[in-house]
Amino acid sequence: MEKDQQEGNKFVRSELIEIAIDDVNWKILYKNPTTGEYWKEFFPHAEMHGGGPPTFEQITEDEARREFKF
Numbered sequence: 001m002e003k004d005q006q007e008g009n010k011f012v013r014s015e016l017i018e019i020a021i022d023d024v025n026w027k028i029l030y031k032n033p034t035t036g037e038y039w040k041e042f043f044p045h046a047e048m049h050g051g052g053p054p055t056f057e058q059i060t061e062d063e064a065r066r067e068f069k070f
Helices: 003-015 062-068
Strands: 015-022 027-031 038-042 055-059
Touching: 015 062, 027 062, 038 062, 055 062
Parallel strands: none
Antiparallel strands: 015 027, 027 038, 038 055
């Protein structure tokens, strides 16, 4: 695992709160309790084992509600 990826994973695991999981589409929604930002973790490389390395994308609250139906 690359250093940037390790640091990103450490940030997510220590700073963000898991809000919702979409098991069907392999997505996880997180929220930063300090800033209110929403982050989506997903695995865009279906051709790779386990979907490849995780990708994180900041999304709006409206996008989070639409994608994760909460």
